[in-house]
Amino acid sequence: MTHPHRTSDPGVRARFLLAATAWTVLVAAVLVAVPLTFAGRLPDPVASHWGPSGRPDRSMPAAALTLFALVWLVVAGTGLVGLARARGEIRRATRAWFAAGLGWIGGFLIGIQAVTIAANLDRDGWSRAASLSWQVAVVVVGAFVLGALGRLAGRLGPDDAPPERERPGPLIDLDPGRRPVxxxxxxxPWAVGLGVVASAAALSFAAAALWGLAPAGWSTALPLALAGVVGLAxxxxxxxxxxxxxxxxxxxxxxxxxxxxxxxxxxxxxxxxxxxxxxxxxxxxxxxxxxxxxxxxxxxxxxxxxxxxxxxxxxxxxxxxxxxxxxxxxxxx
The missing domain is CATH 2.30.29.30 (Pleckstrin-homology domain (PH domain)/Phosphotyrosine-binding domain (PTB))
Incomplete structure:
Protein backbone atom coordinates (compact mmCIF):
# COMPACT_ATOMS: atom_id res chain seq x y z
CA MET A 1 0.00 0.00 0.00
CA THR A 2 1.25 3.47 -0.84
CA HIS A 3 1.83 5.74 2.11
CA PRO A 4 -0.77 8.56 1.97
CA HIS A 5 1.79 11.24 2.83
CA ARG A 6 4.55 10.09 0.48
CA THR A 7 5.34 12.72 -2.14
CA SER A 8 8.36 11.10 -3.81
CA ASP A 9 8.29 8.83 -6.86
CA PRO A 10 10.97 6.09 -6.94
CA GLY A 11 11.14 6.45 -10.71
CA VAL A 12 12.09 10.14 -10.64
CA ARG A 13 15.69 9.37 -9.74
CA ALA A 14 16.11 6.87 -12.59
CA ARG A 15 14.42 9.11 -15.16
CA PHE A 16 16.47 12.11 -14.14
CA LEU A 17 19.78 10.23 -14.32
CA LEU A 18 18.77 8.78 -17.69
CA ALA A 19 17.89 12.22 -19.07
CA ALA A 20 21.11 13.77 -17.72
CA THR A 21 23.15 10.94 -19.26
CA ALA A 22 21.38 11.35 -22.61
CA TRP A 23 22.11 15.10 -22.58
CA THR A 24 25.76 14.39 -21.75
CA VAL A 25 26.09 11.96 -24.65
CA LEU A 26 24.28 14.31 -27.04
CA VAL A 27 26.52 17.28 -26.23
CA ALA A 28 29.65 15.14 -26.51
CA ALA A 29 28.52 13.84 -29.89
CA VAL A 30 27.90 17.38 -31.17
CA LEU A 31 31.29 18.58 -29.91
CA VAL A 32 33.00 15.76 -31.81
CA ALA A 33 30.86 15.63 -34.94
CA VAL A 34 30.84 19.35 -35.84
CA PRO A 35 34.65 19.81 -36.06
CA LEU A 36 34.99 16.58 -38.02
CA THR A 37 32.25 17.65 -40.42
CA PHE A 38 33.96 20.94 -41.26
CA ALA A 39 37.57 19.69 -40.98
CA GLY A 40 38.17 20.04 -44.74
CA ARG A 41 37.16 23.72 -44.71
CA LEU A 42 39.30 24.83 -41.76
CA PRO A 43 42.91 26.03 -41.77
CA ASP A 44 45.41 24.21 -39.61
CA PRO A 45 46.14 25.69 -37.12
CA VAL A 46 42.93 27.60 -36.43
CA ALA A 47 42.48 30.90 -34.62
CA SER A 48 41.68 30.18 -30.96
CA HIS A 49 41.80 33.57 -29.24
CA TRP A 50 40.68 37.07 -30.17
CA GLY A 51 42.10 40.25 -28.65
CA PRO A 52 40.27 43.40 -27.50
CA SER A 53 40.18 44.62 -31.09
CA GLY A 54 38.23 41.53 -32.13
CA ARG A 55 41.06 40.24 -34.30
CA PRO A 56 42.63 36.77 -33.78
CA ASP A 57 45.93 36.78 -31.90
CA ARG A 58 46.50 33.11 -30.98
CA SER A 59 46.11 29.75 -32.66
CA MET A 60 45.86 26.04 -31.89
CA PRO A 61 45.85 22.82 -33.95
CA ALA A 62 42.53 22.19 -35.70
CA ALA A 63 42.32 18.77 -34.08
CA ALA A 64 42.20 20.47 -30.67
CA LEU A 65 38.63 21.56 -31.41
CA THR A 66 37.49 18.05 -30.47
CA LEU A 67 39.01 18.54 -27.00
CA PHE A 68 35.88 20.49 -26.12
CA ALA A 69 34.22 17.07 -25.91
CA LEU A 70 36.88 15.80 -23.48
CA VAL A 71 36.41 18.80 -21.20
CA TRP A 72 32.66 18.27 -21.27
CA LEU A 73 32.88 14.56 -20.49
CA VAL A 74 35.19 15.17 -17.53
CA VAL A 75 32.95 17.86 -16.03
CA ALA A 76 29.58 16.26 -16.72
CA GLY A 77 30.77 12.72 -16.09
CA THR A 78 32.21 13.59 -12.68
CA GLY A 79 28.93 15.20 -11.64
CA LEU A 80 26.86 12.28 -12.94
CA VAL A 81 28.96 9.68 -11.13
CA GLY A 82 28.72 11.62 -7.89
CA LEU A 83 24.96 12.02 -8.23
CA ALA A 84 24.46 8.36 -9.13
CA ARG A 85 26.41 7.25 -6.05
CA ALA A 86 24.32 9.43 -3.73
CA ARG A 87 21.88 7.38 -1.70
CA GLY A 88 18.17 7.90 -1.57
CA GLU A 89 15.97 10.13 -3.67
CA ILE A 90 17.45 13.14 -5.46
CA ARG A 91 15.72 16.19 -4.06
CA ARG A 92 14.05 18.63 -6.45
CA ALA A 93 16.46 21.47 -5.62
CA THR A 94 19.45 19.23 -6.38
CA ARG A 95 17.91 18.09 -9.67
CA ALA A 96 17.12 21.65 -10.69
CA TRP A 97 20.56 23.13 -10.08
CA PHE A 98 22.40 20.11 -11.47
CA ALA A 99 20.35 20.25 -14.68
CA ALA A 100 20.89 24.02 -14.86
CA GLY A 101 24.65 23.47 -14.64
CA LEU A 102 24.59 20.81 -17.35
CA GLY A 103 22.52 23.06 -19.60
CA TRP A 104 24.72 26.13 -19.10
CA ILE A 105 28.08 24.38 -19.50
CA GLY A 106 26.94 22.28 -22.47
CA GLY A 107 25.45 25.29 -24.22
CA PHE A 108 28.51 27.43 -23.55
CA LEU A 109 30.96 24.82 -24.91
CA ILE A 110 28.87 24.21 -28.03
CA GLY A 111 28.52 27.95 -28.59
CA ILE A 112 32.22 28.71 -28.18
CA GLN A 113 33.15 25.86 -30.49
CA ALA A 114 30.57 27.00 -33.04
CA VAL A 115 31.74 30.62 -33.20
CA THR A 116 35.37 29.45 -33.38
CA ILE A 117 34.62 27.19 -36.35
CA ALA A 118 32.48 29.83 -38.05
CA ALA A 119 35.24 32.44 -37.75
CA ASN A 120 37.83 30.08 -39.26
CA LEU A 121 35.62 28.56 -41.94
CA ASP A 122 37.09 28.74 -45.49
CA ARG A 123 39.99 31.01 -44.37
CA ASP A 124 43.48 30.75 -45.85
CA GLY A 125 45.13 30.90 -42.41
CA TRP A 126 44.29 31.46 -38.77
CA SER A 127 45.46 35.08 -38.88
CA ARG A 128 42.78 35.76 -41.51
CA ALA A 129 39.93 34.44 -39.35
CA ALA A 130 36.90 36.68 -39.00
CA SER A 131 36.72 39.06 -36.07
CA LEU A 132 34.46 38.34 -33.11
CA SER A 133 32.41 40.82 -31.07
CA TRP A 134 28.66 40.38 -30.61
CA GLN A 135 28.93 36.63 -31.19
CA VAL A 136 30.35 36.12 -27.70
CA ALA A 137 27.33 37.82 -26.14
CA VAL A 138 25.02 35.50 -28.09
CA VAL A 139 26.92 32.49 -26.78
CA VAL A 140 26.62 33.67 -23.17
CA VAL A 141 22.92 34.48 -23.49
CA GLY A 142 22.26 31.14 -25.19
CA ALA A 143 24.07 29.31 -22.40
CA PHE A 144 21.92 31.03 -19.77
CA VAL A 145 18.77 30.16 -21.71
CA LEU A 146 19.76 26.48 -21.79
CA GLY A 147 20.63 26.67 -18.10
CA ALA A 148 17.19 28.10 -17.32
CA LEU A 149 15.50 25.39 -19.39
CA GLY A 150 17.59 22.77 -17.62
CA ARG A 151 16.53 24.11 -14.24
CA LEU A 152 12.86 23.94 -15.26
CA ALA A 153 13.32 20.39 -16.51
CA GLY A 154 15.07 19.37 -13.30
CA ARG A 155 12.13 20.57 -11.23
CA LEU A 156 9.73 18.19 -12.98
CA GLY A 157 8.37 15.42 -10.81
CA PRO A 158 7.51 15.22 -7.10
CA ASP A 159 9.86 16.06 -4.29
CA ASP A 160 10.63 14.28 -1.06
CA ALA A 161 8.91 16.13 1.75
CA PRO A 162 11.45 17.08 4.43
CA PRO A 163 10.82 15.39 7.75
CA GLU A 164 8.70 17.42 10.13
CA ARG A 165 11.10 16.65 12.96
CA GLU A 166 14.72 15.56 12.92
CA ARG A 167 15.44 12.09 14.21
CA PRO A 168 16.19 11.96 17.95
CA GLY A 169 19.74 10.79 17.34
CA PRO A 170 21.80 8.29 19.31
CA LEU A 171 22.38 8.62 23.04
CA ILE A 172 24.93 7.11 25.45
CA ASP A 173 25.27 6.94 29.23
CA LEU A 174 27.87 9.21 30.83
CA ASP A 175 29.98 8.45 33.87
CA PRO A 176 29.37 11.36 36.31
CA GLY A 177 32.92 11.12 37.61
CA ARG A 178 34.65 11.53 34.26
CA ARG A 179 35.08 14.30 31.71
CA PRO A 180 34.16 12.82 28.31
CA VAL A 181 36.02 13.97 25.19
CA PRO A 189 43.33 12.96 -0.20
CA TRP A 190 42.58 14.80 -3.44
CA ALA A 191 42.59 18.15 -1.62
CA VAL A 192 45.90 17.31 0.07
CA GLY A 193 47.39 16.44 -3.31
CA LEU A 194 46.03 19.62 -4.88
CA GLY A 195 47.45 21.74 -2.08
CA VAL A 196 50.90 20.11 -2.18
CA VAL A 197 51.23 20.17 -5.98
CA ALA A 198 49.98 23.77 -6.28
CA SER A 199 52.26 24.95 -3.46
CA ALA A 200 55.28 23.21 -4.98
CA ALA A 201 54.53 24.71 -8.39
CA ALA A 202 54.10 28.17 -6.82
CA LEU A 203 57.49 27.90 -5.11
CA SER A 204 59.09 26.79 -8.37
CA PHE A 205 57.72 29.74 -10.34
CA ALA A 206 58.62 32.14 -7.52
CA ALA A 207 62.20 30.82 -7.45
CA ALA A 208 62.45 31.12 -11.23
CA ALA A 209 61.25 34.73 -11.01
CA LEU A 210 63.78 35.57 -8.28
CA TRP A 211 66.62 34.13 -10.37
CA GLY A 212 65.45 35.99 -13.45
CA LEU A 213 64.70 32.78 -15.35
CA ALA A 214 61.02 33.63 -15.68
CA PRO A 215 60.31 37.37 -15.29
CA ALA A 216 56.57 36.72 -15.46
CA GLY A 217 56.77 33.92 -12.90
CA TRP A 218 55.12 35.94 -10.15
CA SER A 219 51.88 36.22 -12.11
CA THR A 220 51.72 32.42 -12.18
CA ALA A 221 53.07 31.79 -8.68
CA LEU A 222 50.45 33.89 -6.88
CA PRO A 223 47.35 32.08 -8.23
CA LEU A 224 49.05 28.73 -7.64
CA ALA A 225 49.91 29.73 -4.07
CA LEU A 226 46.28 30.71 -3.48
CA ALA A 227 45.11 27.37 -4.89
CA GLY A 228 47.58 25.58 -2.61
CA VAL A 229 46.34 27.39 0.48
CA VAL A 230 42.70 26.72 -0.38
CA GLY A 231 43.43 23.07 -1.16
CA LEU A 232 45.17 22.50 2.16
CA ALA A 233 42.53 24.46 4.08
Whole structure:
Protein backbone atom coordinates (compact mmCIF):
# COMPACT_ATOMS: atom_id res chain seq x y z
CA MET A 1 0.00 0.00 0.00
CA THR A 2 1.25 3.47 -0.84
CA HIS A 3 1.83 5.74 2.11
CA PRO A 4 -0.77 8.56 1.97
CA HIS A 5 1.79 11.24 2.83
CA ARG A 6 4.55 10.09 0.48
CA THR A 7 5.34 12.72 -2.14
CA SER A 8 8.36 11.10 -3.81
CA ASP A 9 8.29 8.83 -6.86
CA PRO A 10 10.97 6.09 -6.94
CA GLY A 11 11.14 6.45 -10.71
CA VAL A 12 12.09 10.14 -10.64
CA ARG A 13 15.69 9.37 -9.74
CA ALA A 14 16.11 6.87 -12.59
CA ARG A 15 14.42 9.11 -15.16
CA PHE A 16 16.47 12.11 -14.14
CA LEU A 17 19.78 10.23 -14.32
CA LEU A 18 18.77 8.78 -17.69
CA ALA A 19 17.89 12.22 -19.07
CA ALA A 20 21.11 13.77 -17.72
CA THR A 21 23.15 10.94 -19.26
CA ALA A 22 21.38 11.35 -22.61
CA TRP A 23 22.11 15.10 -22.58
CA THR A 24 25.76 14.39 -21.75
CA VAL A 25 26.09 11.96 -24.65
CA LEU A 26 24.28 14.31 -27.04
CA VAL A 27 26.52 17.28 -26.23
CA ALA A 28 29.65 15.14 -26.51
CA ALA A 29 28.52 13.84 -29.89
CA VAL A 30 27.90 17.38 -31.17
CA LEU A 31 31.29 18.58 -29.91
CA VAL A 32 33.00 15.76 -31.81
CA ALA A 33 30.86 15.63 -34.94
CA VAL A 34 30.84 19.35 -35.84
CA PRO A 35 34.65 19.81 -36.06
CA LEU A 36 34.99 16.58 -38.02
CA THR A 37 32.25 17.65 -40.42
CA PHE A 38 33.96 20.94 -41.26
CA ALA A 39 37.57 19.69 -40.98
CA GLY A 40 38.17 20.04 -44.74
CA ARG A 41 37.16 23.72 -44.71
CA LEU A 42 39.30 24.83 -41.76
CA PRO A 43 42.91 26.03 -41.77
CA ASP A 44 45.41 24.21 -39.61
CA PRO A 45 46.14 25.69 -37.12
CA VAL A 46 42.93 27.60 -36.43
CA ALA A 47 42.48 30.90 -34.62
CA SER A 48 41.68 30.18 -30.96
CA HIS A 49 41.80 33.57 -29.24
CA TRP A 50 40.68 37.07 -30.17
CA GLY A 51 42.10 40.25 -28.65
CA PRO A 52 40.27 43.40 -27.50
CA SER A 53 40.18 44.62 -31.09
CA GLY A 54 38.23 41.53 -32.13
CA ARG A 55 41.06 40.24 -34.30
CA PRO A 56 42.63 36.77 -33.78
CA ASP A 57 45.93 36.78 -31.90
CA ARG A 58 46.50 33.11 -30.98
CA SER A 59 46.11 29.75 -32.66
CA MET A 60 45.86 26.04 -31.89
CA PRO A 61 45.85 22.82 -33.95
CA ALA A 62 42.53 22.19 -35.70
CA ALA A 63 42.32 18.77 -34.08
CA ALA A 64 42.20 20.47 -30.67
CA LEU A 65 38.63 21.56 -31.41
CA THR A 66 37.49 18.05 -30.47
CA LEU A 67 39.01 18.54 -27.00
CA PHE A 68 35.88 20.49 -26.12
CA ALA A 69 34.22 17.07 -25.91
CA LEU A 70 36.88 15.80 -23.48
CA VAL A 71 36.41 18.80 -21.20
CA TRP A 72 32.66 18.27 -21.27
CA LEU A 73 32.88 14.56 -20.49
CA VAL A 74 35.19 15.17 -17.53
CA VAL A 75 32.95 17.86 -16.03
CA ALA A 76 29.58 16.26 -16.72
CA GLY A 77 30.77 12.72 -16.09
CA THR A 78 32.21 13.59 -12.68
CA GLY A 79 28.93 15.20 -11.64
CA LEU A 80 26.86 12.28 -12.94
CA VAL A 81 28.96 9.68 -11.13
CA GLY A 82 28.72 11.62 -7.89
CA LEU A 83 24.96 12.02 -8.23
CA ALA A 84 24.46 8.36 -9.13
CA ARG A 85 26.41 7.25 -6.05
CA ALA A 86 24.32 9.43 -3.73
CA ARG A 87 21.88 7.38 -1.70
CA GLY A 88 18.17 7.90 -1.57
CA GLU A 89 15.97 10.13 -3.67
CA ILE A 90 17.45 13.14 -5.46
CA ARG A 91 15.72 16.19 -4.06
CA ARG A 92 14.05 18.63 -6.45
CA ALA A 93 16.46 21.47 -5.62
CA THR A 94 19.45 19.23 -6.38
CA ARG A 95 17.91 18.09 -9.67
CA ALA A 96 17.12 21.65 -10.69
CA TRP A 97 20.56 23.13 -10.08
CA PHE A 98 22.40 20.11 -11.47
CA ALA A 99 20.35 20.25 -14.68
CA ALA A 100 20.89 24.02 -14.86
CA GLY A 101 24.65 23.47 -14.64
CA LEU A 102 24.59 20.81 -17.35
CA GLY A 103 22.52 23.06 -19.60
CA TRP A 104 24.72 26.13 -19.10
CA ILE A 105 28.08 24.38 -19.50
CA GLY A 106 26.94 22.28 -22.47
CA GLY A 107 25.45 25.29 -24.22
CA PHE A 108 28.51 27.43 -23.55
CA LEU A 109 30.96 24.82 -24.91
CA ILE A 110 28.87 24.21 -28.03
CA GLY A 111 28.52 27.95 -28.59
CA ILE A 112 32.22 28.71 -28.18
CA GLN A 113 33.15 25.86 -30.49
CA ALA A 114 30.57 27.00 -33.04
CA VAL A 115 31.74 30.62 -33.20
CA THR A 116 35.37 29.45 -33.38
CA ILE A 117 34.62 27.19 -36.35
CA ALA A 118 32.48 29.83 -38.05
CA ALA A 119 35.24 32.44 -37.75
CA ASN A 120 37.83 30.08 -39.26
CA LEU A 121 35.62 28.56 -41.94
CA ASP A 122 37.09 28.74 -45.49
CA ARG A 123 39.99 31.01 -44.37
CA ASP A 124 43.48 30.75 -45.85
CA GLY A 125 45.13 30.90 -42.41
CA TRP A 126 44.29 31.46 -38.77
CA SER A 127 45.46 35.08 -38.88
CA ARG A 128 42.78 35.76 -41.51
CA ALA A 129 39.93 34.44 -39.35
CA ALA A 130 36.90 36.68 -39.00
CA SER A 131 36.72 39.06 -36.07
CA LEU A 132 34.46 38.34 -33.11
CA SER A 133 32.41 40.82 -31.07
CA TRP A 134 28.66 40.38 -30.61
CA GLN A 135 28.93 36.63 -31.19
CA VAL A 136 30.35 36.12 -27.70
CA ALA A 137 27.33 37.82 -26.14
CA VAL A 138 25.02 35.50 -28.09
CA VAL A 139 26.92 32.49 -26.78
CA VAL A 140 26.62 33.67 -23.17
CA VAL A 141 22.92 34.48 -23.49
CA GLY A 142 22.26 31.14 -25.19
CA ALA A 143 24.07 29.31 -22.40
CA PHE A 144 21.92 31.03 -19.77
CA VAL A 145 18.77 30.16 -21.71
CA LEU A 146 19.76 26.48 -21.79
CA GLY A 147 20.63 26.67 -18.10
CA ALA A 148 17.19 28.10 -17.32
CA LEU A 149 15.50 25.39 -19.39
CA GLY A 150 17.59 22.77 -17.62
CA ARG A 151 16.53 24.11 -14.24
CA LEU A 152 12.86 23.94 -15.26
CA ALA A 153 13.32 20.39 -16.51
CA GLY A 154 15.07 19.37 -13.30
CA ARG A 155 12.13 20.57 -11.23
CA LEU A 156 9.73 18.19 -12.98
CA GLY A 157 8.37 15.42 -10.81
CA PRO A 158 7.51 15.22 -7.10
CA ASP A 159 9.86 16.06 -4.29
CA ASP A 160 10.63 14.28 -1.06
CA ALA A 161 8.91 16.13 1.75
CA PRO A 162 11.45 17.08 4.43
CA PRO A 163 10.82 15.39 7.75
CA GLU A 164 8.70 17.42 10.13
CA ARG A 165 11.10 16.65 12.96
CA GLU A 166 14.72 15.56 12.92
CA ARG A 167 15.44 12.09 14.21
CA PRO A 168 16.19 11.96 17.95
CA GLY A 169 19.74 10.79 17.34
CA PRO A 170 21.80 8.29 19.31
CA LEU A 171 22.38 8.62 23.04
CA ILE A 172 24.93 7.11 25.45
CA ASP A 173 25.27 6.94 29.23
CA LEU A 174 27.87 9.21 30.83
CA ASP A 175 29.98 8.45 33.87
CA PRO A 176 29.37 11.36 36.31
CA GLY A 177 32.92 11.12 37.61
CA ARG A 178 34.65 11.53 34.26
CA ARG A 179 35.08 14.30 31.71
CA PRO A 180 34.16 12.82 28.31
CA VAL A 181 36.02 13.97 25.19
CA UNK A 182 35.59 12.70 21.63
CA UNK A 183 37.89 13.62 18.72
CA UNK A 184 37.58 12.53 15.11
CA UNK A 185 38.72 13.71 11.69
CA UNK A 186 37.96 13.41 8.01
CA UNK A 187 40.50 13.89 5.22
CA UNK A 188 40.18 14.37 1.47
CA PRO A 189 43.33 12.96 -0.20
CA TRP A 190 42.58 14.80 -3.44
CA ALA A 191 42.59 18.15 -1.62
CA VAL A 192 45.90 17.31 0.07
CA GLY A 193 47.39 16.44 -3.31
CA LEU A 194 46.03 19.62 -4.88
CA GLY A 195 47.45 21.74 -2.08
CA VAL A 196 50.90 20.11 -2.18
CA VAL A 197 51.23 20.17 -5.98
CA ALA A 198 49.98 23.77 -6.28
CA SER A 199 52.26 24.95 -3.46
CA ALA A 200 55.28 23.21 -4.98
CA ALA A 201 54.53 24.71 -8.39
CA ALA A 202 54.10 28.17 -6.82
CA LEU A 203 57.49 27.90 -5.11
CA SER A 204 59.09 26.79 -8.37
CA PHE A 205 57.72 29.74 -10.34
CA ALA A 206 58.62 32.14 -7.52
CA ALA A 207 62.20 30.82 -7.45
CA ALA A 208 62.45 31.12 -11.23
CA ALA A 209 61.25 34.73 -11.01
CA LEU A 210 63.78 35.57 -8.28
CA TRP A 211 66.62 34.13 -10.37
CA GLY A 212 65.45 35.99 -13.45
CA LEU A 213 64.70 32.78 -15.35
CA ALA A 214 61.02 33.63 -15.68
CA PRO A 215 60.31 37.37 -15.29
CA ALA A 216 56.57 36.72 -15.46
CA GLY A 217 56.77 33.92 -12.90
CA TRP A 218 55.12 35.94 -10.15
CA SER A 219 51.88 36.22 -12.11
CA THR A 220 51.72 32.42 -12.18
CA ALA A 221 53.07 31.79 -8.68
CA LEU A 222 50.45 33.89 -6.88
CA PRO A 223 47.35 32.08 -8.23
CA LEU A 224 49.05 28.73 -7.64
CA ALA A 225 49.91 29.73 -4.07
CA LEU A 226 46.28 30.71 -3.48
CA ALA A 227 45.11 27.37 -4.89
CA GLY A 228 47.58 25.58 -2.61
CA VAL A 229 46.34 27.39 0.48
CA VAL A 230 42.70 26.72 -0.38
CA GLY A 231 43.43 23.07 -1.16
CA LEU A 232 45.17 22.50 2.16
CA ALA A 233 42.53 24.46 4.08
CA UNK A 234 39.74 22.15 2.85
CA UNK A 235 41.84 18.98 2.97
CA UNK A 236 40.77 17.92 6.45
CA UNK A 237 38.59 18.77 9.42
CA UNK A 238 39.03 17.75 13.04
CA UNK A 239 36.01 17.69 15.35
CA UNK A 240 36.33 17.72 19.14
CA UNK A 241 33.35 17.27 21.45
CA UNK A 242 33.70 18.03 25.14
CA UNK A 243 31.47 19.44 27.90
CA UNK A 244 32.25 22.95 26.57
CA UNK A 245 30.76 22.17 23.20
CA UNK A 246 31.81 21.26 19.66
CA UNK A 247 35.07 22.56 18.15
CA UNK A 248 35.99 22.25 14.48
CA UNK A 249 39.52 22.88 13.22
CA UNK A 250 40.54 22.88 9.56
CA UNK A 251 43.61 21.88 7.59
CA UNK A 252 46.86 20.26 8.71
CA UNK A 253 47.62 23.16 11.07
CA UNK A 254 44.17 22.88 12.67
CA UNK A 255 43.54 26.52 11.87
CA UNK A 256 41.22 28.28 11.60
CA UNK A 257 38.91 26.77 14.20
CA UNK A 258 35.36 27.38 15.37
CA UNK A 259 33.61 26.41 18.60
CA UNK A 260 29.87 25.97 19.11
CA UNK A 261 29.00 26.19 22.79
CA UNK A 262 27.01 23.34 24.28
CA UNK A 263 24.18 25.64 25.37
CA UNK A 264 23.56 26.46 21.69
CA UNK A 265 23.07 22.80 20.73
CA UNK A 266 19.65 21.18 20.92
CA UNK A 267 20.38 17.74 19.47
CA UNK A 268 22.60 15.84 17.04
CA UNK A 269 22.16 12.96 14.60
CA UNK A 270 23.83 11.31 11.60
CA UNK A 271 23.03 11.76 7.90
CA UNK A 272 24.59 10.43 4.72
CA UNK A 273 25.43 13.32 2.38
CA UNK A 274 27.43 13.65 -0.83
CA UNK A 275 29.23 16.66 -2.37
CA UNK A 276 26.70 16.64 -5.22
CA UNK A 277 23.78 16.96 -2.80
CA UNK A 278 25.22 19.99 -1.00
CA UNK A 279 26.80 21.73 -4.00
CA UNK A 280 30.44 20.66 -3.79
CA UNK A 281 33.29 20.53 -1.31
CA UNK A 282 34.23 23.00 1.40
CA UNK A 283 31.74 25.08 3.36
CA UNK A 284 28.45 24.90 1.47
CA UNK A 285 25.11 26.54 2.16
CA UNK A 286 24.21 29.62 4.15
CA UNK A 287 24.79 30.60 7.78
CA UNK A 288 22.28 28.75 9.90
CA UNK A 289 22.07 25.79 7.49
CA UNK A 290 25.55 24.90 6.26
CA UNK A 291 27.50 21.72 5.49
CA UNK A 292 31.26 21.35 5.89
CA UNK A 293 31.89 18.82 3.15
CA UNK A 294 35.34 17.18 3.20
CA UNK A 295 34.30 13.81 1.82
CA UNK A 296 31.02 12.15 1.00
CA UNK A 297 29.48 9.78 3.53
CA UNK A 298 28.37 10.02 7.14
CA UNK A 299 27.99 13.54 8.50
CA UNK A 300 27.47 14.73 12.05
CA UNK A 301 24.43 17.02 11.94
CA UNK A 302 23.81 19.48 14.78
CA UNK A 303 20.60 21.40 15.37
CA UNK A 304 20.97 24.73 17.17
CA UNK A 305 18.50 25.90 19.78
CA UNK A 306 17.84 28.81 17.41
CA UNK A 307 16.57 26.36 14.76
CA UNK A 308 19.59 26.37 12.44
CA UNK A 309 21.65 23.36 11.43
CA UNK A 310 25.31 22.55 10.84
CA UNK A 311 26.57 19.35 9.23
CA UNK A 312 30.19 18.25 9.07
CA UNK A 313 31.58 15.16 7.35
CA UNK A 314 33.61 13.26 9.94
CA UNK A 315 34.46 9.66 10.78
CA UNK A 316 32.55 7.82 13.51
CA UNK A 317 29.83 10.48 13.40
CA UNK A 318 27.37 8.30 15.35
CA UNK A 319 29.57 8.29 18.47
CA UNK A 320 30.00 12.06 18.26
CA UNK A 321 26.24 12.57 17.93
CA UNK A 322 25.57 10.26 20.89
CA UNK A 323 28.02 12.16 23.11
CA UNK A 324 26.60 15.54 22.11
CA UNK A 325 23.06 14.38 22.90
CA UNK A 326 24.15 13.00 26.25
CA UNK A 327 26.00 16.20 27.15
CA UNK A 328 23.05 18.37 26.10
CA UNK A 329 20.63 16.20 28.08
CA UNK A 330 22.84 16.35 31.17
CA UNK A 331 23.14 20.11 30.94
CA UNK A 332 19.38 20.62 30.80
CA UNK A 333 18.62 18.02 33.49
Missing amino acids: WVSTATA VSSVSVRIAPEGLTMAFGPLRWPSRTVRLDRIERAWVEWRSPVQVGGWGIRGLPGRATIMIRGGECLVVRYTSGGQLAVSVDDAETGAALLNALAARKTA
